[in-house]
Amino acid sequence: MTPPAVRAERLFRFFHSGDEEVLALRGVSLELAAGEWLALTGPSGSGKSTLLACLAGLDEPDGGNVWIAGRRITRRPEPARARLRGRHIGMLYQSGNLLEHLTVAQNIRFARRVARQPRDGDDVTDRLASVGLDGYADAPPGELSGGQAVRAALAVALANDPPVIIADEPTGELDEVTERAVLGLLAAHAATGTAVLVASHSRAVARAAHRVLRLRDGHLVDPGEYQGGR
Structure with missing residues (x-):
């Protein structure tokens, strides 16, 4: 049986603010299948960004585990998490996705080198064309509009054809x-x-997603399903 692309079991994460303990995640479990688009909603401070960071191996939960493409990414040294992340996950943020001192094409190639995923030949031009950025390979990020920057960031996130894309407010x-x-x-x-x-x-x-999950105060509430893109 093919494992889920993403599986999280009972994730807990807490932070300390002075003498107070803030529970950002309270036993969150979820699965995401290959080819599925899941939207995560909830008010600011509900734990969305914390959850994404734990799923991507950018942060370690205080309890629970995460598997990406059947491989556990939690409870590993950071270099091991980084290798799994580079090979299996494309990350997309609202801003700050591109290195400003590199051109768009150089950002894509750098992402490949970091993930230790060299390619035969160079398909950067085709990859940029697929996101509507023909002719922007040599453009520095500072010359891109907001929409162009998000498209370029998506090309970088997809540089290694990862099986999972995790995005935090990419269209905000x-x-x-x-x-x-x-x-x-x-x-x-x-x-x-x-x-x-x-x-x-x-x-x-x-509306575009296949399914919607809602976070509130670190809990998944009323998961339901939103019959959108299918």
Whole structure:
């Protein structure tokens, strides 16, 4: 049986603020299948970003475990987590996805080197064309519009053809037209078998997703299903 692209079991995460202990995650469990697009919603401070960080191996939960493509990413040294993340996960944020001193093409190639995933030949031009950025290979990030920067960041996130994309408010600063275009790109990759997890306040993201989970005070509440893109 093929394992889920992402599986989390009873994740707990707490932080200390002075004498207070803040529970950011309270026993969160979820599964994400290959080709599934899951939207994660909830108010600010509900634990969405903390959950994404734990799923991607950027943060260690205080309890519970995470598996990516059947391989446990929790309870490993950071270099091991980084290797798994580089090979299996594409990360996409609202901003700060690109290294400003590198061109768009160099950002893609750098992502491949970090993940130790060299390629035969160079398909950067084709990859940029697939996200609507023909002719922008040599552009520095500072010359890109907001929508172009998100498209370039998606190309970087997909540099190693990861089986999982994890995105945190990727369309939060985009206009409606550009948001639709970016969501269309994510939907296209989900259709080819990539698992997509997007945390967002956007109703458009929820409508486009196959399923919606809601976080409140570190709990998953009323998971339900939103019959969107299928």
